[in-house]
Amino acid sequence: MNLLDIVREAGVIGAGGAGFPTHAKLASKAEYILLNGAECEPLLRVDQQLMELFADEIIKGFEAAGKFVCASKAIIGIKGKHKKVISILRERIKALQVGDFIEVKELPDIYPAGDEQVLVYELTGRVVPEAGIPIQVGCVVLNSETALNIYYASIKEPVTQKYITIAGDIPKALTVKVPIGTPIIDVLKLSGIENFENYAVIDGGPMMGPIMSNLDGYVNKKNKGFVILKKDHYLIRKKSISLEQAKRVNKSACAQCRMCTDLCPRYLLGHEVQPHKMMRALNYKLIDIENQKIAQLCCQCNLCELFSCPAGLNPKSANLYFKGKLAEQNIRYKPNKSEFIARKSREYRLIPSKRLIARLGLYKFDKPAPMTEVELKPELVYISTNQHIGAPAVSVVSVGDYVEIGQQIGKIPEGSLGATIHASISGKVVAIENDFIVIRRG
Structure with a gap:
């Protein structure tokens, strides 16, 4: 098998949040391959630690991917403030002896340096077209953890574990490796909090991550971190506003100062996204569909909000x-x-990360979350068949089957974009329902 087949069989997807199947990216030829080590979301600490602890493995996985897509240059993008990690890399x-192919470039400490279109510009000077993707300007972008998983795939180890930062208003901030399918509540309790009645949890970073409606979910390949804050924190109150509430507030107070547009990362790259015009259309019930279309260029980085x-x-x-209205009309x-x-x-x-963190009320929580060995052995794991962009995986096991850790339990549907899934513990398959394959340990 070539690298693309190996990565597909190992179930490697984008580990930075979106979950795009990596083998589909490797199907393209590119001039540049870029490693996204920016980790621009406040409080999250996974990528910077992986690049320090597993530098050789990440470099080897990144090199293999770069050679496969025929890139002439491979660039690791990491914020200049991470001097120790940069030195190690x-x-x-x-x-x-890969310095003729791979180099490290330092990124400014801004938000959102990890937006892949911002990253492409910072590392290559090229601007991805509106509504486009990096390959249109000759670039393939991989996350640091994705490169690590490519290396593991090359030595026949599929994706069965996930690195996650637990941060926020908690006794103990830490980064851990846990089996995919682990109950999220078990991970959250590693923070030192047992009762979450007075807390809310953001799934992902504090800028783009949504508030979890309940804590009954399970870790998947896309999880990067959980930010735990008291329910009365400004950020929780702000993120709890419904779309209808937001519309009412917007109509009552927008002065068309256009600061939302002037600081928009995609607007500054030359795109026509202009949120102040969407505020105007909302306030005055403007019905010009052509002018509303620019709403679809929003990357939802949340900087404006x-x-x-x-x-x-x-x-x-x-x-x-307006995105929703346009989608309804196709x-x-x-x-x-x-x-x-x-x-x-x-x-x-450009927005300095420290100013953003202060504005979000997270300054006192912006501290290390060291990689920590934990003894987390869930009795049951719930492995989602739909933890990636594309079609859900199709089960290749039956209830009652005994599976070994790393064994494939779900395949990509024929002719579809998708990703394979694997058992994260050894044990018996006890249920296949509601988009989950459930395995009991032992």
């Missing part, structure tokens, strides 16, 4: 509202040009 690149607006309004919600934005140039004002409008 450069030392190991030299020791592994959680930082830019001086009145604390909800421009992203306005974008989401209307899609079509760019009127193929080449884009970043706006000259961009360099003066």
Whole structure:
């Protein structure tokens, strides 16, 4: 098998949040392959630690992927503040004798440096077209943990574990490795909190992550972190506003200052996304469909909603509202040009992470979350068949079957985009229902 087949069989997907099947990315030929080590979401600490602890494995996985897509250059993007990690990576690149192919470039400490279109621009100077993807400008982007999983796939180890940061208003911030399918509540209790009645949990980073409606879920390949905050924290209250509430507030107070647009990362890259126009359309019930289409260019980074607006309004919600309306009518934005140039004002409008963290009320929680060995052995794991972009995996096991850790339990449907899934513990299959394959240990 070639690397693409190996990665597909191992169930490797984008570990940075979206969950796009990695083998589909490796099917393209590219000039650049980029490693996204920015980890720009406040409080999350997975990628920076993986690059320190598993530098050789990540470099080898990244190199293999780069060679496979015929890239002429491989670039690791990491924030310049992580000086120790940068030093380790450069030392190991030299020791592994891959310096003619792989280099490390330092990123500014801004949000959202990890947005893949921002990353492409910072590392190559190229602008991904509106509504486009990096391959359109000759780039393939991989997350640090994804590169690590590519290496493990090459030595016949499929994806069965996930690295997760637990952070926030908690006694103990830490980063752990747990089996996929572990009950999330078991992971959250590693924070030192037992009773979550007065807490809310954000699934992912504090900017883009949603508040979990309940804590009954299970760890999947896309989870990156859980941020635990008291229910009365500003960020929880802000994220708890419904779309209807956001619309009412937006209509009452927007002064069209256009700060939401002037600080928008995609607007600064030269795209036409302009959230202040969506606020205007909402406030005055404008019905010009052509002007509403630009809402589809929003990447939902939440900067406009959680930082830019001086009145604390909800421009992203306005974008989401019009996105939904356009989707109902099956209307899609079509760019009127193929080449884009970043706006000259961009360099003066980048948002420093420290300012963002302070604005979010997270300053006192912005501390290390060290990688910690934990003895977490769930009796039951619930492995989702739908933890990736594409079609759900189709079970290849039956109730009553005994499976070994690493054994494939779900395959990609014929002719579909998807990802395989594997047993994360050894034991008996006790249920296959509601998009889960359930395994009992032992």
